[in-house]
Structures are given as C-alpha cells and as structure tokens.
Amino acid sequence: MQLIWHPSPNFGDRREGLVPQWIVLHYTAMDSAGEALERLCDPQAEVSAHYLIGSDGMLWQMVDEPCRAWHAGAGQWQGLDDVNSRSIGIELDNRGNHPFAEPQMAVLEAMLPQIMERWSIPAEGVIGHSDSAPGRKFDPGPRFDWARLVRQGLAVPRHRDH
Ligand SMILES: [Zn+2]
Numbered sequence: 001m002q003l004i005w006h007p008s009p010n011f012g013d014r015r016e017g018l019v020p021q022w023i024v025l026h027y028t029a030m031d032s033a034g035e036a037l038e039r040l041c042d043p044q045a046e047v048s049a050h051y052l053i054g055s056d057g058m059l060w061q062m063v064d065e066p067c068r069a070w071h072a073g074a075g076q077w078q079g080l081d082d083v084n085s086r087s088i089g090i091e092l093d094n095r096g097n098h099p100f101a102e103p104q105m106a107v108l109e110a111m112l113p114q115i116m117e118r119w120s121i122p123a124e125g126v127i128g129h130s131d132s133a134p135g136r137k138f139d140p141g142p143r144f145d146w147a148r149l150v151r152q153g154l155a156v157p158r159h160r161d162h
Contacts, residue, residue: 001059001110008041008062010048010070014085020065022087022125023115024072024132025108027100027139033058033093040091046070049089051111057103059111065118075133083132088115096141105148112154126155 026049028036033054040048040062049071052060063069071089080086090108094100112126126149129137142160149155 001107004058004060006037006041006060006062008048008069009043010040010046011063011067012070014066014068015082016085018082018085020086020088020115020119021121022077022083022127022132023112023121024083024087024089024127024129025140025144026071026089026091026129027094027096027141027144028052028091029096029139030093031095033060036091036093037062049091051089052091052093053104053107054093055101055104057101057107059107065115072129072132073137075129075136077127077132088119088121092140092144094140094143096139097143099143100140100145105145109149109152109154112149116154123150123153123156127158128160130160131158 030036039045048063048069050063050069068084069089072083075083129139150157
C-alpha cells in the first residue's frame with residue numbers, strides 16, 4: 001500500500017484534547033480523484049479529509065491523523081457533536097451512483113485495521129457521513145458495501161434507509 005503525502009492547508013487542532021474515536025467514510029461525488037484532491041487542498045473550499053482513496057487504489061494522505069480535518073461539518077453521533085474533533089475522515093473517489101472499485105475497497109480494508117488499532121477504535125466506530133448528518137448527507141450511500149466490512153469485523157450492521 002503506497003501512500004502519497006499531499007498536504008492540505010485545511011485543518012486545525014482537535015478541540016479539548018479529543019482523539020479519534022470514529023472513522024467517517026465519504027464519497028467524493030466528483031468525477032475524478034484528481035479533482036477531489038484539488039478541492040480538498042484548496043484553502044478557499046475549507047474542506048479536507050485525512051485520506052483519499054482513488055478508484056484505482058491510489059492512496060493520498062492530506063492531514064496528519066492527530067490533527068482535525070474538515071470533512072464532517074455539522075452533525076453528531078452517539079449524542080456527541082464536533083464530529084471532526086472525534087474522527088478520522090476517509091474520502092472514497094466515487095460519484096455516488098455506481099459501485100466502489102475493487103482496488104479501492106482493498107486499500108480501505110487494508111488501512112482500516114491499522115487506524116482502528118492506532119486509536120483503539122472498535123468496529124462500532126466505523127460510520128458513514130450519512131450516519132452523523134442524516135438527511136443532510138447521503139455518503140457513502142447505497143452503493144457502498146457495508147456488509148463486506150462487517151464480515152471482516154471492520155464495521156457493524158446498522159439499519160440505513162438510504
Ligand atoms: Zn461526506
């Protein structure tokens with residue numbers, strides 16, 4: 001798994017000494033990973049994520065894990081807000097209306113256990129953006145194969161009506 005460091009200026013400190021307790025999965029809803037990378041590193045856009053995985057399995061890191069990336073926006077999970085201060089954000093290069101590519105899923109499955117181990121995040125802590133911002137966000141969406149992650153102990157079954 002080759003990681004390309006592509007720093008984004010869009011990050012800050014986690015508030016109140018918080019550490020990651022969730023991993024939030026997203027789709028980019030853009031036409032290419034290059035386009036997404038540009039946006040996630042554009043100071044005007046004021047968005048970022050820790051990682052971006054291309055459909056071909058290319059892996060970019062934009063923000064250091066101890067820092068607070070700007071991927072989740074308003075929302076909450078388990079009654080707690082400031083999702084960005086409590087999570088690692090992973091963007092998946094996908095427009096949202098088609099299957100997630102095999103090389104991309106393989107890289108995600110290889111990196112999730114490492115992040116979970118590093119921060120002691122249980123399978124329950126691997127969530128979708130739509131879980132923390134229901135009604136406002138729909139990613140990673142109905143095409144994302146949650147069952148595949150569940151089978152490997154990398155997520156838990158959860159009812160999602162979207
Ligand atoms: Zn998202």
